[in-house]
Amino acid sequence: MNLTFGQYELIYNAFSFGTATFFAATIFFWLGLTQVSQKYKTALVITGLVTFIAGYHYLRIFNSFGAAYTEMDGFVTATGATFNVAYRYVDWLLTVPLLLIELILVMGLSRAETVRKSTTLGIAAALMIILGYPGEVSSGIDSTRFIWGALSMIPFLYIVYNLFVGLSDSINKQPEDVRGLVSAARWVVILSWFFYPIVYFAPFVMSVDGGGTFTVIEVGYTIADVVAKAVFGVMIFTIAVRKSQSQAA
């Protein structure tokens, strides 16, 4: 697959941007641990874990991309080394269940409900990632990509439905000054998550060459990851801080 110099630069810088963002976000969340009460510390630790794991994988993705393509005098050449798509999936397998758990934890539900929702949504999230993987690594824009992607949409829609309907009651029980934020965080999850299947299925409707498709997928996933993990994490942090302050008062 050939990349133009512009495509190469865009992907390269998107990966570096992701790495910097995720590690910086991790430190932000963990240094914020002293600002929240005991009850929300686990939520914040997990928020940082999500961005830490993402930072690690973006560093690996950056290096894998650097090994797969070299640039000289403005021309980009594929070296023959394979760009490892699996890093993203290993990342998601770890981070997506954790992401859901951090949202559930910050809502401060009962212990039983926290365990129940974390388990069902966590398993559904893992299933969603596992089913998407065979489609992503299949060599072309073909029925393999389509079928596995479609299967992956089943747990995806189950999660989105549960976040939307299943958490509606809980949101009304939140303290007034965070209700808007919790609702916004739920929307950020849902909207940023819809970005992933759009990117996944984009090659079927786009009429661009391999390099263009690759660029859209890699840059698209990077934007979705930054929103779903770092921006979402800042919202979780803000909710945790406000809830801790209102309890202390």
Next chain:
Amino acid sequence: MNLTFGQYELIYNAFSFGTATFFAATIFFWLGLTQVSQKYKTALVITGLVTFIAGYHYLRIFNSFGAAYTEMDGFVTATGATFNVAYRYVDWLLTVPLLLIELILVMGLSRAETVRKSTTLGIAAALMIILGYPGEVSSGIDSTRFIWGALSMIPFLYIVYNLFVGLSDSINKQPEDVRGLVSAARWVVILSWFFYPIVYFAPFVMSVDGGGTFTVIEVGYTIADVVAKAVFGVMIFTIAVRKSQSQAA
């Protein structure tokens, strides 16, 4: 583009200086977290994030420069690998909004005003960086560089005007022993920021060759970054410590 040995050494050492300064500043700010009250912890965490992100990018810039030029027996040769100008812009995209937020946070405004000012100035800052980028990566000292630079000046002037006029009232409400410092921090932002457009537009008025222009731009940006992030950060730290002490007393 050819660099003399002197130019190569100057740029190379400026990048190393930036890397060391930013990582050292980061540790200084974060270790100082125990010295400030809860209210100013986020300001200090963000001050350290700014220099951490800058340190990461200076390390990448240093490596990119090392890959683009080699030196042997006092002679410098371009290898053909492209020096990645985008690292600076990705850095600024992340750090400049955060820089403004740290100044706003340390002023201790009301929650509504903090959110409002952080949002408008943060967005203006991101817009400023995005508009400057196409001009910076354009190959020559031409109308492309000029037009995008000029467009980037619109949000730039909006921010400077807001810091200058919009924060005047708030400065008069600061405790007496930090009022001078807050005012000075505002000046450091404004003056160090004017350094960036001067560097950006310098090639239009200088009559030097490509290597000379490159040297002025890279060393100039490094000096501006150190002042706007590390020196400014020390002022934010001092304000936070003094305000914490006067509250405790």
